[in-house]
Amino acid sequence: xxxxxxxxxxxxxxxxxxxxxxxxxxxxxxxxxxxxxxxxxxxxxxxxxxxxxxxxxxxxxxxxxxxxxxxxxxxxxxxxxxxxxxxxxxxxxxxxxxxxxxxxx
Amino acid sequence: xxxxxxxxxxxxxxxxxxxxxxxxxxxxxxxxxxxxxxxxxxxxxxxxxxxxxxxxxxxxxxxxxxxxxxxxxxxxxxxxxxxxxxxxxxxxxxxxxxxxxxxxxxxxxxxxxxxxxxxxxxxxxxxxxxxxxxxxxxxxxxxxxxxxxxxxxxxxxxxxxxxxxxxxxxxxxxxxxxxxxxxxxxxxxxxxxxxxxxxxxxxxxxxxxxxxxxxxxxxxxxxxxxxxxxxxxxxxxxxxxxxxxxxxxxxxxxxxxxxxxxxxxxxxxxxxxxxxxxxxxxxxxxxxxxxxxxxxxxxxxxxxxxxxxxxxxxxxxxxxxxxxxxxxxxxxxxxxxxxxxxxxxxxxxxxxxxxxxxxxxxxxxxxxxxxxxxxxxxxxxxxxxxxxxxxxxxxxxxxxxxxxxxxxxx
Ligand SMILES: Cc1cc2nc3c(=O)[nH]c(=O)nc-3n(C[C@H](O)[C@H](O)[C@H](O)COP(=O)(O)OP(=O)(O)OC[C@H]3O[C@@H](n4cnc5c(N)ncnc54)[C@H](O)[C@@H]3O)c2cc1C
Numbered sequence: 001x002x003x004x005x006x007x008x009x010x011x012x013x014x015x016x017x018x019x020x021x022x023x024x025x026x027x028x029x030x031x032x033x034x035x036x037x038x039x040x041x042x043x044x045x046x047x048x049x050x051x052x053x054x055x056x057x058x059x060x061x062x063x064x065x066x067x068x069x070x071x072x073x074x075x076x077x078x079x080x081x082x083x084x085x086x087x088x089x090x091x092x093x094x095x096x097x098x099x100x101x102x103x104x105x
Numbered sequence: 106x107x108x109x110x111x112x113x114x115x116x117x118x119x120x121x122x123x124x125x126x127x128x129x130x131x132x133x134x135x136x137x138x139x140x141x142x143x144x145x146x147x148x149x150x151x152x153x154x155x156x157x158x159x160x161x162x163x164x165x166x167x168x169x170x171x172x173x174x175x176x177x178x179x180x181x182x183x184x185x186x187x188x189x190x191x192x193x194x195x196x197x198x199x200x201x202x203x204x205x206x207x208x209x210x211x212x213x214x215x216x217x218x219x220x221x222x223x224x225x226x227x228x229x230x231x232x233x234x235x236x237x238x239x240x241x242x243x244x245x246x247x248x249x250x251x252x253x254x255x256x257x258x259x260x261x262x263x264x265x266x267x268x269x270x271x272x273x274x275x276x277x278x279x280x281x282x283x284x285x286x287x288x289x290x291x292x293x294x295x296x297x298x299x300x301x302x303x304x305x306x307x308x309x310x311x312x313x314x315x316x317x318x319x320x321x322x323x324x325x326x327x328x329x330x331x332x333x334x335x336x337x338x339x340x341x342x343x344x345x346x347x348x349x350x351x352x353x354x355x356x357x358x359x360x361x362x363x364x365x366x367x368x369x370x371x372x373x374x375x376x377x378x379x380x381x382x383x384x385x386x387x388x389x390x391x392x393x394x395x396x397x398x399x400x401x402x403x404x405x406x407x408x409x410x411x412x413x414x415x416x417x418x419x420x421x422x423x424x425x426x427x428x429x430x431x432x433x434x435x436x437x438x439x440x441x442x443x444x445x446x447x448x449x450x451x452x453x454x455x456x457x458x459x460x461x462x463x464x465x466x467x468x469x470x471x472x473x474x475x476x477x478x479x480x481x482x483x484x485x486x487x488x489x490x491x492x493x494x495x496x497x498x499x500x501x502x503x504x505x506x507x508x509x510x511x512x513x514x515x
Contacts, residue, residue, distance in 0.1 A: 065371070068370070070371075078341060080341075087325065
């Protein structure tokens with residue numbers, strides 16, 4: 001775990017870089033987090049996903065899965081993979097300041 | 106007279122009926138169990154059917170043989186559950202009212218969730234082995250197969266018995282070696298996980314087995330569609346994998362009735378308290394087995410440990426006592442590794458599979474996270490244990506909660 005400064009605010013991050021406390025997150029941090037994930041610009045489509053994830057997390061207390069984003073958020077799976085290549089659930093959670101989604105067993 | 110309703114009479118529902126029927130006061134409580142099918146399948150046996158080790162007769166028995174005689178049994182499909190009104194409607198129009206309900210409707214495969222899966226070649230050169238139909242159709246294919254490329258793909262997590270697909274490729278390696286055609290068969294294991302398994306130590310251990318057995322591992326592959334015409338499996342990112350034989354573990358979902366009744370999540374799994382097994386929404390509803398949304402394995406052994414906890418909590422609920430938050434996610438799985446050997450893993454929500462001895466610390470006879478002949482016998486004996494002890498709700502010499510005794514931190 002380490003502290004880091006994102007968009008001028010000091011936050012705690014876990015070993016893999018996910019924010020420790022989702023409430024620390026502000027929208028201004030998203031572009032910086034996105035760059036770390038290899039995404040240079042956040043488009044409206046990206047934001048739609050990020051905002052859905054934030055809102056769903058507030059309501060459910062759980063990072064939404066890809067299936068949940070499709071069913072409850074109306075975001076086609078294909079789009080998710082185009083927007084956040086190689087692991088959309090993890091990448092989008094990272095950028096949205098949420099913890100790493102639990103792998104299931 | 107109060108009414109306890111058990112919905113789903115597979116592994117978990119049968120265990121609960123057998124545990125509760127002798128202890129509930131019959132002047133105060135009557136028990137009804139509903140299931141839609143007459144036949145009980147020993148699902149762990151499906152793994153052995155494609156290789157001719159078991160046949161259909163080895164894995165089926167009538168459900169009624171396992172239900173206690175002093176409960177009411179209804180065999181009929183359920184149309185809808187209405188937990189706000191404490192009642193269940195059957196497809197034939199009957200309405201059943203309850204005071205307390207246990208749901209154990211399991212999970213099942215849904216190949217239709219993947220585009221192109223259910224075309225003309227379904228059960229021709231694309232098979233599942235999670236159903237009796239799939240396992241027996243695959244047997245008929247493999248019996249006459251002369252070789253080619255076999256791809257085994259897990260479409261998405263969670264799946265029931267998450268080690269079964271690995272066991273499948275281990276057995277494939279053994280079977281084709283025995284048949285003398287291993288050099289004509291390429292085996293590729295394709296998974297959405299970052300490695301062979303979910304938990305790091307076991308993933309590394311099992312990954313080494315794949316390498317040793319010359320099975321190609323393709324990880325981080327999220328299957329998006331199947332092109333049956335060209336025998337190609339595509340990921341959502343258009344990575345292509347060709348096959349001659351595709352063995353799929355399709356999307357697993359809870360029973361449709363859970364979805365219809367508005368009781369489940371996107372996969373029809375029921376939000377459940379991970380420790381007490383009470384529904385998160387309805388106090389008089391409890392859930393166990395594959396039907397829950399818990400981050401534990403969906404396995405018969407897990408259902409057994411849950412049943413021990415739920416047996417106590419149901420009595421506490423009836424007696425107006427606080428529930429015991431005792432379920433720890435304990436799972437205990439034998440992994441058949443081929444050539445008469447097996448591996449055993451024992452873990453829970455917090456502790457990943459570790460090496461050691463089981464169940465007696467230092468003695469065994471089973472070895473954790475190691476390949477032994479004894480573990481294979483454990484796996485083969487499980488069928489007897491399942492029919493004769495597990496379903497009947499008998500005590501097994503294993504605690505419901507996982508123990509660190511006998512395990513080594515690595
Ligand atoms: C290939 C394979 C290998 C496996 N290997 C192992 C293993 O080695 N070890 C292990 O521990 N576990 C193993 N398992 C998993 C194990 O079989 C399951 O976890 C276990 O059976 C779950 O029990 P359950 O009662 O939750 O569900 P089930 O036993 O599936 O029972 C669900 C019941 O609900 C009924 N039902 C569903 N919907 C309705 C409805 N609408 N109306 C009426 N009734 C309904 C069904 O008819 C069924 O009887 C394996 C599974 C598979 C498929």
